[in-house]
Amino acid sequence: MRTIIFRFTAPYLTSLMVLFSIFVLLRGHNEPGGGFIGGLIAASAFAIYGIACGVAPVRRALHFHPMAIAAAGLMLAVLSGVLSLLIGVEFLTGLWAFPTFLGTEVALSTPLFFDIGVYLVVVGAISSIALALEETETD
Amino acid sequence: MTQGAVPLIDYSVILPVAICFIFGAGLLMMRKSIRWHPLIALPGLVLLFLADLTLLYRVATQGTVTMMMGGWLPPFGIAFTADLMGALFLAASGFAALCCGIYAVASISKVERRYGFFPLFFIMMGGVSGSFITGDVFNLYVWFEVFLIGSFGLLILGSRHEQLDGATKYCFLNLVGTTFFLIATGYLYGIFGTLNMADIAQKAAETDKTAMLFTLAALYFVSFAMKAAAFPLNFWLPASYHTPRFVVSALFAGLLTKVGIYAAIRINLMLFPPERAELSAVFAWVAALTMLVGGLGALAQTDLRRLLNYVVIAGIGTMFVALAMPVPDGDAVPSSLSVGLSGTIFYALHSIVVMTALYLAAGVAAHLTGTSSLREMGGLWRSNPLFAAVMLILLFAVSGLPPFSGFWPKVALVRASISGDLPWLAAMVLVSGFLLTIASARVFALGFWRPLPPIAAADRKVEPGGVVEEKFLAAGPDRALSAIPLFALTAFVIAAGVWPQWLFDLTDGAAAGIVDPSGYISSVFGDAP
Amino acid sequence: MEIALCFVVAALFAVTVYLILSKHIIRMLLGVVLLGNSVNLLIFTNGRIQSIVPPIIPEGLEVPGEMIANPLPQALILTAIVISFSFFAFLLVLSYRAFQDLDTDDTDEMRIAEPEDEGLPPLGY
Numbered sequence: 001m002r003t004i005i006f007r008f009t010a011p012y013l014t015s016l017m018v019l020f021s022i023f024v025l026l027r028g029h030n031e032p033g034g035g036f037i038g039g040l041i042a043a044s045a046f047a048i049y050g051i052a053c054g055v056a057p058v059r060r061a062l063h064f065h066p067m068a069i070a071a072a073g074l075m076l077a078v079l080s081g082v083l084s085l086l087i088g089v090e091f092l093t094g095l096w097a098f099p100t101f102l103g104t105e106v107a108l109s110t111p112l113f114f115d116i117g118v119y120l121v122v123v124g125a126i127s128s129i130a131l132a133l134e135e136t137e138t139d
Numbered sequence: 140m141t142q143g144a145v146p147l148i149d150y151s152v153i154l155p156v157a158i159c160f161i162f163g164a165g166l167l168m169m170r171k172s173i174r175w176h177p178l179i180a181l182p183g184l185v186l187l188f189l190a191d192l193t194l195l196y197r198v199a200t201q202g203t204v205t206m207m208m209g210g211w212l213p214p215f216g217i218a219f220t221a222d223l224m225g226a227l228f229l230a231a232s233g234f235a236a237l238c239c240g241i242y243a244v245a246s247i248s249k250v251e252r253r254y255g256f257f258p259l260f261f262i263m264m265g266g267v268s269g270s271f272i273t274g275d276v277f278n279l280y281v282w283f284e285v286f287l288i289g290s291f292g293l294l295i296l297g298s299r300h301e302q303l304d305g306a307t308k309y310c311f312l313n314l315v316g317t318t319f320f321l322i323a324t325g326y327l328y329g330i331f332g333t334l335n336m337a338d339i340a341q342k343a344a345e346t347d348k349t350a351m352l353f354t355l356a357a358l359y360f361v362s363f364a365m366k367a368a369a370f371p372l373n374f375w376l377p378a379s380y381h382t383p384r385f386v387v388s389a390l391f392a393g394l395l396t397k398v399g400i401y402a403a404i405r406i407n408l409m410l411f412p413p414e415r416a417e418l419s420a421v422f423a424w425v426a427a428l429t430m431l432v433g434g435l436g437a438l439a440q441t442d443l444r445r446l447l448n449y450v451v452i453a454g455i456g457t458m459f460v461a462l463a464m465p466v467p468d469g470d471a472v473p474s475s476l477s478v479g480l481s482g483t484i485f486y487a488l489h490s491i492v493v494m495t496a497l498y499l500a501a502g503v504a505a506h507l508t509g510t511s512s513l514r515e516m517g518g519l520w521r522s523n524p525l526f527a528a529v530m531l532i533l534l535f536a537v538s539g540l541p542p543f544s545g546f547w548p549k550v551a552l553v554r555a556s557i558s559g560d561l562p563w564l565a566a567m568v569l570v571s572g573f574l575l576t577i578a579s580a581r582v583f584a585l586g587f588w589r590p591l592p593p594i595a596a597a598d599r600k601v602e603p604g605g606v607v608e609e610k611f612l613a614a615g616p617d618r619a620l621s622a623i624p625l626f627a628l629t630a631f632v633i634a635a636g637v638w639p640q641w642l643f644d645l646t647d648g649a650a651a652g653i654v655d656p657s658g659y660i661s662s663v664f665g666d667a668p
Numbered sequence: 669m670e671i672a673l674c675f676v677v678a679a680l681f682a683v684t685v686y687l688i689l690s691k692h693i694i695r696m697l698l699g700v701v702l703l704g705n706s707v708n709l710l711i712f713t714n715g716r717i718q719s720i721v722p723p724i725i726p727e728g729l730e731v732p733g734e735m736i737a738n739p740l741p742q743a744l745i746l747t748a749i750v751i752s753f754s755f756f757a758f759l760l761v762l763s764y765r766a767f768q769d770l771d772t773d774d775t776d777e778m779r780i781a782e783p784e785d786e787g788l789p790p791l792g793y
Contacts (some may be wrong), residue, residue: 002545014465016315031724032722032724036744036746036750051316053570065170067167067170067255068167068168070167071163071164071166071167071168071258072164072168073162074160074163074167075160075161075164075165075168077158078161079161079162081157082157082161085150085153089210090206090207090210090342091153091157091206091208091209091219092208092209093209093210094209125754129757129761132761229716275748277744281747281751284751284755287755288754288755288758291758291762295762295765297763298769300769300770301780301781302781303762303765303766303769303770304766304770304778304779304780304781305781306762306766307693307762307763307766307775307778308775308778308781310755310758310759310762311696311700311759314700314755315688315700315703318703318704318752321707321711322710323706324711325707325710325711325714325744326690326710326714328711328715328740328741328744329713329714329715329716363737377782378781378782379781381781382781439788439789440787440789441786441787441789441790442786445782458723513789513790514789514790550730583729583788585790
């Protein structure tokens, strides 16, 4: 699989796919998309990078271990639910805030953070499985 | 259902699950610093147990409590509903988990910690806790899968050959079992158009689609029998439960099969009572054969842990007795059902504690003698009299002998079987208890009472008290860490055996809440229906 | 439409049962994959197929403008797909490890956890 064309294009393809996955993640609340599908896109991006350039560069690029990323996502998702307990409403109730950054109104909400958590869980879990399988192939 | 501002104590509905996942995720994030894992995991388990106790206190004093996820109204949102039965199971599981956690500090090696023993432990506990408090059928399926994922990870921790062998069978069978659950849930949704348990309980009482409900109840029964390892779907359990670390076996034997029992009571008995009554003959046969297979299987084993596998199965059969109580025509709920159900819930709590303790004690015995085979064990009464006394109490309790915790629930179950016109089932409970007594007596006589066998001493791999093989690394250098959980569990066994009334008060209430789910329903939908 | 899907579900279940009854792990794995898919199709059919309009409320409205597809089975299936996918990945890795270590994928020969030649337990002192 390590043709020069593939190795040359893979980094660009990966970065484009990760960018697209974040786009899909953020449009998820009102339109088709969301954390799960975005996470799958990102994980397949890392899998492509792994096929093209080997597993070690992917691990270096991710910096954190994939399982740690998944754990961080799980933590974020649970904490976004616990936040509503602190306010005094039921677990996982959506809380919204509309602060203004640079003249634009930004909709921040606990569902958004929950979705980011799901995204991270999927990215971490799927890429850790994919990388493990790619590693055994090259051995 | 709570509306508007939630009282502080009602948060305890969600706390067990939230604590498990926060600690599980936190520990998973700290992969590098495994030295800190026990120091964080133990307070986490203490918190979990305290949250379970708070919830039990809340439910016991003020009745069933419901929290709707995200504030969505029932029956559309996912409900977390803790009734007395769920809270009791939850508290017992928290207790067993805390004891296993303390035991694991010394007995789980660095390598296994690095592979994530404690995070997997918390994820499994999260799944188990979620199963006990969810009020939504599909959500129950999701929690089943969550604790399965955790248990898969724990089961293959160490990757020895027999572990891979056992895990393959365990994983396939459990996956097929939960898929049966999913199939039944798909049909359930097709019939009722709802997945909320309280809503289903209302609608099932009014519907006339009895033939479809009968199929559903049978499908659920198959899936829960598979999870609980009831005969003839029990063969995965003796193939796998003796392969992982002792502490993992203890957790599995204490908790996982009881989730199957809990789900069978919740779904078959609470949601579909007429269909359960129709199926009661099948339940009776399954209960009787499971008890018999467990008792006879325990007699045939040489390895201490494989013997205990069959003791678990015999216990499962005993717990199915309440589900076998027939309902005479045109009668309201017979007293045999509520008495038997109370006995079953008591027995399940007893079994959670005593099976966990027995596997942990087996771990200590294997550590002290360097073997888990009854052929080579011996001399423990002489060398460790206190430990041998604890083991004797646990063996008495598991065989159902007075004055320990296994006796009273069996009395209740025998009484219920006789008043429910099933004397042969009552006899079967006693026969299975007799077989377990013989098996327990053999364990004690061979492993503890007799002196160290001379033949075995010749080809013994390690001298007693010397360096121990890694797979028997149970107590570790620090003996207190294995003694504290054993004493705590044994204290419960004695307390529930000598003063059973407080526990019976609780289980009677739990059984009444299942037989007549109106309290459960009004907790979800509010008082005005 | 539902009738046709019922037949597809039945066919998928038949194939699944045949595959899972095999004693070779790899066939059982394929059976597990098919099992997951047939259950998903079953849930989908159980949700009744009334419309193919996606269940999304258009901009500016409070309720959907026309008859939409039932969203709940889709949510259930999505969850079930995630779970069965992750279980399949786990089982695949586990079976591969078991094959490497035990040198067989025949379940009849996997007797390490329960050895066949183990005799009776000691019958007396």
